[in-house]
Amino acid sequence: MSEANEPVFTQPGPDKVYQEYLQKGQFCIQRCNACQGHVYYPRALCSHCGSYDMAWVEPSGRGVVYAVSVINRRAEKGGPYNVVLVDLEEGPRMMSRVEGVDHNAVKIGMSVKARVDTTGEKPMVVFDQV
Amino acid sequence: MANTIRGAAAFVGAALAGLGEAPGMSSEDIALQASYKALAEAGLTTQDVDAVFGALPGDCSPLSGLLLAEMMGIKPKFTDNNRTGGSTFLSHTLMAAMAIKEGLCDTALIFYGSNQRSASGKLVSSVKPFTYEADYKPLFPATSYALAASRHMHEYGTTREQLAHVAVAARKWAEMNPDAFMRDPLTIEDVLASRMVSSPLSVRDCCLVTDGGAALVMVSAERAKDLPKKPVYLLGGAAATWHMNILAMPDLAESAAADSGPRAMEMAGVAHKDIDVVQLYDAFTINTIMFLEDLGFVKKGEGGAFVESGAIAPGGSLPVNTNGGGLSCVHPGMYGMFTLVEAIRQLRGECGERQVEGAEIALCHGNGGVLSSQITNILGTEAAL
Structure with a gap:
């Protein structure tokens, strides 16, 4: 293989x-520079077209709840919490939670916006209703 | 059809061991017991085996095929520990049939054993936590299936009552199966009133946590005729995987069974009307509804109404999970194996009170991961060849 064909992995x-x-x-x-497709979670190759040429971009943060489940954790362990799949405006789907609303009020189709929560053990992307 | 594995290999032994609770036994003990029983049924011993396929729970040796061969004194020409989750064994049957057809081996043993209930009291998963999901604390795997159920309900109006009908149908079959773990009567109200785990799935929407193991013996179709049990032939099989983690599942209301099912049936040369009995991996009640749709027994979105009509319960138009399934019979972590054992016993006519009259063709469907690996096998009697 010629050197020109060797992809450069940064x-x-x-x-x-x-x-x-x-x-x-x-x-x-x-975002893939070859096909302009976005991916989440991070990866070394574009799962839309196979290119290695991936760039980092800040998404709009806007998304829609695609699926939701409320986990019935016992009260003494902190009580129930929600887990959602959110479809980002750019296309990819990610797991997260919706904060600031009652867990049972989180519905499929709800418009949400991403925020980085830095108050916990490690920073996490969570969503607020908009 | 000349180049396919259709009818090339047959199941000549199928046995269960350590079902329910097997205190004091290791997963290996259970797998060896099942292997002995399956081989004995075929008039064979461990010393006749020259190919080993199988799996143990995630906390055991990942090289379980090598370990079990060593323990049984087998020197296999062909070993396969391929793992696709609970569907694994429906892939092993395909590999074994190919190896037998191509002359790479003569006698294939497929094993499984798990002591998860006695050892840990909970579902033992071999899947490592995936950070981009685990950070949000989903229950694994229940929340993944719950998310799929939420989507199916949203898109098709499927109800919790309809999900409950899956659990109740499984229990009615289990009531007729002496090997089943839970045989007490179960009502729709019982299911709806059971503790919510990860909405919309409650405890009775979730599979059991039991011990248990099973083994299968496969040989060439020609050789099968000379062995004691009525041969059951592998007529077709196909696998499909579209994702690993639930966040990457393209459409949470449709599984890759929509791909594996048609290809397996094409290889087998069978249509839905030909299938007498169906064994589906029912890790959660939503599975049964989705797989009935994705495999084409009903149109997409009509699975809920279909199960609500009583169609899959005893006396219904389509016998599904006649052993009681993972919901009421047995679930040691990788249930796929038990779909095959029950299908083989139905096709041999050995199922007593729950026997499906005149069963000649069975569809088995295995699920692995979180609706991730989908593998379909079609089995048939000599009349179906």
């Missing part, structure tokens, strides 16, 4: 880059 790997953005309070996802 260091560090995408998972580490994602976490570094998050540590800085930024939610970033990857």
